[in-house]
Amino acid sequence: MTSIFKKFLGSTAIAIAVLAPVSALAEAVQLKFATIEPPTTPVSQMFQQWIDEVNAASNGALEIELFPGGALGRDPRAQLELVQNGVTDIAFGFPFLTPNKFPNDLVTTLPLVIRNASEGTYAHWKLYEREMLSGWDDVVPLLLCTPAPTNVMSVEDVPTIASLEGLRGSATNPLAQDILKALGAVPVSGFNFATAAEAMSRGQLDFDLVGFTPASIFKQSEVAISALEIPLGASPCAVFMNREAYDGLPEEARAVLDAHRGLHFGQMWAETVERVEAAKRDEFAATEGKSVYTPSEADLAKAEEVTGPLVQAWIEANADGSALVEALKAEVQTFRETGWK
Numbered sequence: 001m002t003s004i005f006k007k008f009l010g011s012t013a014i015a016i017a018v019l020a021p022v023s024a025l026a027e028a029v030q031l032k033f034a035t036i037e038p039p040t041t042p043v044s045q046m047f048q049q050w051i052d053e054v055n056a057a058s059n060g061a062l063e064i065e066l067f068p069g070g071a072l073g074r075d076p077r078a079q080l081e082l083v084q085n086g087v088t089d090i091a092f093g094f095p096f097l098t099p100n101k102f103p104n105d106l107v108t109t110l111p112l113v114i115r116n117a118s119e120g121t122y123a124h125w126k127l128y129e130r131e132m133l134s135g136w137d138d139v140v141p142l143l144l145c146t147p148a149p150t151n152v153m154s155v156e157d158v159p160t161i162a163s164l165e166g167l168r169g170s171a172t173n174p175l176a177q178d179i180l181k182a183l184g185a186v187p188v189s190g191f192n193f194a195t196a197a198e199a200m201s202r203g204q205l206d207f208d209l210v211g212f213t214p215a216s217i218f219k220q221s222e223v224a225i226s227a228l229e230i231p232l233g234a235s236p237c238a239v240f241m242n243r244e245a246y247d248g249l250p251e252e253a254r255a256v257l258d259a260h261r262g263l264h265f266g267q268m269w270a271e272t273v274e275r276v277e278a279a280k281r282d283e284f285a286a287t288e289g290k291s292v293y294t295p296s297e298a299d300l301a302k303a304e305e306v307t308g309p310l311v312q313a314w315i316e317a318n319a320d321g322s323a324l325v326e327a328l329k330a331e332v333q334t335f336r337e338t339g340w341k
Contacts, residue, residue, distance in 0.1 A: 029062055030063045031065070032064075033051060047239075113329060113332060122270075129262075139241060152207050154224055157226050162184070170199070
């Protein structure tokens with residue numbers, strides 16, 4: 001082999017190495033994604049689908065692995081801490097469990113504003129884009145969302161909002177207590193999703209505020225005979241990422257992650273949640289002896305009237321309350337008009 005040919009081969013190899021994509025040469029960045037959701041649930045399966053999309057789009061730059069079922073920590077209240085401490089890079093968690101850190105996210109819990117997971121998820125992310133949500137300095141949201149709003153799941157027949165008068169309902173926080181009082185019900189504390197069904201069966205509670213999906217898990221749907229679809233608030237949820245881990249990503253990897261966070265991830269979440277919620281609703285409605293009632297617009301307007309002072313009190317108790325409520329309602333309305341555009 002001539003020296004000229006050897007030089008040609010050597011220079012060609014150097015050129016190929018220089019021009020090759022960074023992702024093909026560098027080792028993939030490995031990230032852990034924690035969730036307390038069991039691996040077989042639709043939400044965990046959706047998370048895995050999202051991970052597969054991101055990994056494929058990164059061309060080898062990212063390798064995200066899902067750790068479902070609380071493998072890295074089972075306490076729902078600790079998911080944020082797991083991310084902050086670097087136990088995991090990414091986690092599905094609940095801003096409403098750390099209200100002192102994420103006070104403005106709680107605007108989604110106000111009654112009769114959000115009517116489904118799609119508009120709640122869309123509006124939640126849009127408030128972040130408007131830079132109206134505080135507390136997101138040391139973590140990066142990949143998804144901001146809400147589940148379906150809570151319903152009234154009752155052992156009594158509740159065809160209208162007026163039929164709640166005098167009934168005992170589970171209230172897990174001060175806002176829920178005030179909402180039930182405004183609707184004429186009697187708030188009872190000391191119970192939660194996991195214990196309400198037993199309390200209903202023993203006559204300690206007449207109803208619980210819960211969606212059809214969790215009601216099927218925690219058994220409220222087994223003891224209840226009716227459900228009133230009155231949207232009394234939607235709890236904020238999130239997938240957040242460690243800030244240092246995010247900032248330390250190679251530019252190509254971060255660009256891929258950015259392209260798949262936000263509304264793209266939100267639509268995947270909302271479509272999954274609403275599909276499951278609709279199936280559980282239909283299952284409940286089709287069960288002999290059980291009924292699902294949808295309030296009329298007039299009935300909802302009356303409920304908005306009596307809960308209006310509670311919304312105003314929330315506004316006055318929060319420095320950005322008025323702007324947050326106005327923005328939430330505006331983004332919900334935008335979604336109703338345009339969808340995921």
